[in-house]
Amino acid sequence: MKFEPKTIILKDGRSCTLRPTHPDDAAEMIAYMKQIAEETRFTLRTPEEVTYTLEQEREILGHLLEDNGSVMMLAEVDGQVAGNCSISGMGYKSRVLHRCSLAIALKKDFWNLGIGFAMITYLTELARQIGFEQIELDVVSDNERGIKLYEKCGFVETGKRLRAMKYNDGTYADETIMSKLLK
Numbered sequence: 001m002k003f004e005p006k007t008i009i010l011k012d013g014r015s016c017t018l019r020p021t022h023p024d025d026a027a028e029m030i031a032y033m034k035q036i037a038e039e040t041r042f043t044l045r046t047p048e049e050v051t052y053t054l055e056q057e058r059e060i061l062g063h064l065l066e067d068n069g070s071v072m073m074l075a076e077v078d079g080q081v082a083g084n085c086s087i088s089g090m091g092y093k094s095r096v097l098h099r100c101s102l103a104i105a106l107k108k109d110f111w112n113l114g115i116g117f118a119m120i121t122y123l124t125e126l127a128r129q130i131g132f133e134q135i136e137l138d139v140v141s142d143n144e145r146g147i148k149l150y151e152k153c154g155f156v157e158t159g160k161r162l163r164a165m166k167y168n169d170g171t172y173a174d175e176t177i178m179s180k181l182l183k
């Protein structure tokens with residue numbers, strides 16, 4: 001959905017704009033997805049699994065911009081994509097219309113600057129406006145920075161998903177399921 005851009009000041013003094021993604025961001029978004037897939041094992045895709053073409057990505061971003069039930073937020077610093085945070089509904093069945101899920105990832109150069117906290121704070125406000133009653137997320141259980149951020153934003157642990165991820169080297173990671181009630 002469309003929303004008002006917001007400018008925040010980061011812990012290192014730079015300014016950062018939080019704004020909706022636009023189809024024109026497609027090339028940068030593909031590059032960003034590849035980069036974060038290389039930099040962290042805490043997200044779902046491997047670099048080889050980032051296979052969107054420019055046209056496909058443009059189309060996806062266009063749909064997201066027009067979809068009033070989801071938010072795709074970009075953090076921009078010095079004219080480049082620093083990260084992305086999104087919420088999307090759990091589906092269109094009446095019994096789950098009150099729930100949405102959150103996903104977030106930043107390029108490594110932009111970790112620990114307060115962008116995650118600012119994005120989730122703004123997304124929480126937008127989730128309320130849409131009418132969602134709770135935000136849910138899954139986080140790899142040893143992602144200490146992520147869990148610290150989510151707790152700071154008011155999320156609490158509601159369960160565990162054992163062996164949720166399996167890596168190429170054959171090891172597994174559990175996930176912690178977290179939730180934040182909005183009313």
Ligand SMILES: CC(C)(COP(=O)(O)OP(=O)(O)OC[C@H]1O[C@@H](n2cnc3c(N)ncnc32)[C@H](O)[C@@H]1OP(=O)(O)O)[C@@H](O)C(=O)NCCC(=O)NCCS
Binds near residue numbers: 043106146
């Ligand atoms: C997890 C992530 C989204 C956090 O965003 P961020 O902008 O770095 O987070 P913030 O700077 O707003 O806050 C991070 C907090 O964690 C703290 N922190 C940093 N490293 C930490 C660690 N190893 N253990 C515990 N807390 C840590 C910071 O001090 C900060 O808390 P503070 O503001 O109270 O000082 C970001 O680091 C990221 O994209 N990581 C890789 C991808 C990922 O893990 N995505 C989430 C998948 S569920």
